[in-house]
Each structure stands twice: as structure tokens, then as C-alpha cells.
Amino acid sequence: MNSRERVLAMIEGRPVDRLPFMPITMMFAARQAGVKYRDYVRDYRVLVDAQLRVAEKFDIDHVSAISDPAREPADLGAALEWFEDQPPALVESQALLADKSRLTTLRPADPLGGGRMHDRVNAVALFKQRVGGEKLIEGWVEGPCAEAADLRGINTLMVDFFDDPGFVRDLFEFSVQMELGFARAQVEAGADIIGVGDAAASLVGPAIYDEFVWPYEQKLVDGLHALGTRVRLHICGKTRKLFGGMGRLGCEIVDLDYPAPIAEARATMGPGQVLLGNVEPVGVLKNGMPESIGAAIAACHRAAGPRYIVGAGCEVVRDTPDGNLRALRDYARSQPAA
């Protein structure tokens, strides 16, 4: 059973030889490859080389085109600040939609237009050439709340929910349509699964999530399924109050951040949902010892039950010792799923 077959078997409820292992590695992968993160996010060949290297070294079952949330905003013309060795950041004081009226004339960026989105599509295509059929190839898009926050400014979006709900819905609709176009290009390039990152969703409570965010997440997930792909949902932060909605989206994998109680996620989302995570990336995975990491991931597995994929709560941080990530890998290797 190769890596791709293992993950697909887990998703489809078929027997697997061991637990799949799918941590998010971005700056960690760049560091492992000895490249600056600025180069990692700007040149798909650098990203692909680094991902393949880290997947090989740590026996990770997937490779991913995830890098930073600023690809779509950059192609729409948003202001970015670049750093040598960390992700580019959006400049909120110059948010693309600081003036809401711009939304009426904004058109989705072309994922094959030669910009940062195209660079990600190229990464997926190169993954397909290099490890297609062996590793699960993961594309990535932003969820509606995250993308809206990137375009409008996260502080402003949070009060827009109350000040101008119609605008928020229009912005979410725009975001979903653009992300579906981006996802289509990645699926056509060879992605086996699309990761959806909707970090900002954890900042709102269940009332706003259910009324505003969930319907557009559902539209995005349904659209991705209509493209024939699979979905890994990752919402950073505390999501406990959102578990009901997250479980109803029908994503193949729900990837939990560390503040999300995995036992409660299992209870709420039911026995069929594949859960992924969620060892604390800094206090446990980076700063801990292999023995304590093994104990922590075993506790996650016990709480999640058999439909489970090993991973950290969020991104494996850059300076995580090799031995610590190997402790997660060793646990996955040692555990035949039920």
C-alpha cells in the first residue's frame, strides 16, 4: 500500500496497513531544504523540491501546495509586504476592499494568468509529474471567511457582520466563486484533494458562523465535490462551538487545530468523519521530547478513534527538531488502524 492508497483507503473507509501521516509543513519544509521561505512561496520548483524532500525524509503520505494565504489577494492587486524568510503578509491598512464599493467591479483573478495562483497550479502539476500515484497531492484554497478577511481586512470584516451583512454575503459569494476557479485549475493539474483553510472562521461564534460562514463553506465544499475532488478542511484556532457545522459540510477530512478538543469533535461529528490532528505544535511538538510527543499523539488517536490521520494541530513550526517529527511518524507507522 503506497502513501496515496493509504490515505484514500482511510477516507473511503477501507482497511489500511497503518495510520496515514499528513502534517502541514511549510516553513519547516523550506528549512529542511535549506531554502529561504521567500523563495519557497515564489518559485513552485523550490516548493515542490522541499515538499518531496520532507515527505521522503519523514515518510509523510502527502505533498502539499499550501504556502500562504496571500496568493489570491496578490493576483487581485492587494498590497503585500515581503520578508526574506517568512510568509508574505497582507497590509490591512491598504486592504483591497477598504472601499467596499470596489467589490462591484472586482473580477476573480485568473488562476492561469501567470501570477501567484498560477505558481501554485504549476506546483500541483509538477507534483503530478514527480510523485503522481504515489503520494496524495494536495492543492489549497482559502475558505470564504479567510478570503474575505484577506480582501477586506480582518478587523473590519468582524464588524461588517453587524454593520453591513449584505456586503459580507456578496464578498463571501465572490470569494467562493474565485476559489472554485482556483480549485478547478489545481484539480485539472493533478490535485487529489483540495485543502480549504478558513482560519478567520474561528474568530466568530456559532451564530455568525451558522448564518454567514457555513452556507458559503457548504457551497465551496459542494463545488469542490462537483469537481470530483476531495476536501481537507482546516480552521485554525478554537473551533469547539463550530463542530456541528464543520461536521455537516461533508469534508473527507476535518483537520483540527490544537485548541479543538478532538473527543468532542468525534462525539459531535459522528464515527464516520475522518479527523486529523491535533498535537500542540509549539509546546508539545517543537519543545517536547519524543516520548511526550508519542504520548500526546496516542491520546489524540484514542480520543478520535479509528477514522483518524496523524498530524499536528496546525503547521509544524520551522525549528521543530527532526526527532520530534519522527516521533509522530513512528506513531503512525506503529499503529494499524482498526
Added chain:
Amino acid sequence: MADYSRLYDAILNGDAKTAIAVTKEAIAADADPLELVSKYMIPAMDETGKRFECEEYFVPELLLAARAMKGSLELIRPLLTARGAQPAGRVVIGTVKGDLHDIGKNLVSSMLEGGGFEVIDLGADVAPDKFVDAVKSHNANIVCLSALLTVTMPSMKNTVEALKIAGVREQVRVLIGGAPVTQQYADEIGADGYGENATVAVSLARKMVAANA
């Protein structure tokens, strides 16, 4: 003084328009500005923080309450200044160099302001020498440092070092916070406290001011 509990309700409900209207009404009636702050505004923000902590309120509700509080405070501040009223403490706050994430810092800033502190908010991507300059020029007694990225956390250490080199480290208590930040890291870099959320930060700041009183 008349009962202005509508001000408390307006802040708690994030209704800036009503908060401002009630404040104007109170000022016109010559209400005691200190009492408006201590009896209505601070308790409203304290209750907002409690609701946030127990996940009854979330970031949007907290930002709305902060907006209402600030609208009211802007009207009251000149009256407080005229009376020579002293804030609970002077806080210099910012997201550290290299990091543009500011929503967590903004929440802490608002809760501190709502808790009666004078807040000098330096924004995001703030260099250590900017913190030093602000501490000196505002005679601050607390510095709050925020970071969302593990790769920008070293800027917290650099800022603490810069405060030492500038000779103002003993003048201030340093609080740090942000998603990847831990108490262990606070201890490592010689910070005086770690706040895991905005309400803890306010509580720590109050304790530190009380300890220095």
C-alpha cells in the same frame, strides 16, 4: 448623579450610537466623568471580557463593544484630563517587528483601554527602538508585545533586550501574548507575564500596577 445604566447596556451590546448619545446626555447634565467611567464603562468592558472568556461573546462582539466604549471615551477624555484624573496605568502596546498580525493586539488594546488604562498603541511591525521611545516619551509602566508567528517571536526577546540597553527595563513590566507564545517563552526571554487572552492580559496588568502602587 442620574442613572446612566443605558451606557453600560449600550457598550455591552456594541451599540456605539446609543453609547455616544447617552454620554452626550450625561455630559450635558454635568455628570461626573470619573463616575461614568468607573460605574458604567469599565464594568461594561469587564462583563464583555467575561462573556468572551466563557465563549458567549466572540471577536466581533468584543470589537463592537470596544468601538462603543471608544466612542464614549472620546467624549469623556477631555473632561478627565481637565480634572487631572490619572489612568490605571500607561501601557505601550504593539505587534513586534516583522509581524503584521494585529487583531489579537487590538483586542488586548481595547480591553486595556476599557479597563481604565491609557493605551499607546504603536500598531504592527514595531521595531524595538519604537517601543523604547514610546516608553520614554509617555512614561509608561507596562509594555505589551504581541506576535502570531513563531518566526517573529525572537523580536519579543530583542525588544526586551532593547528596553534593558536603553535603561528603562526596570521602569516597566513586560507582558507578552499571541497564539504561539507560552509562559515558558515568557520566562526564557525575561518577560514579566504571559497573557493567553485579552481578559487575562487586563487582569495581569491590573495586578502589576497594584503591586507597584
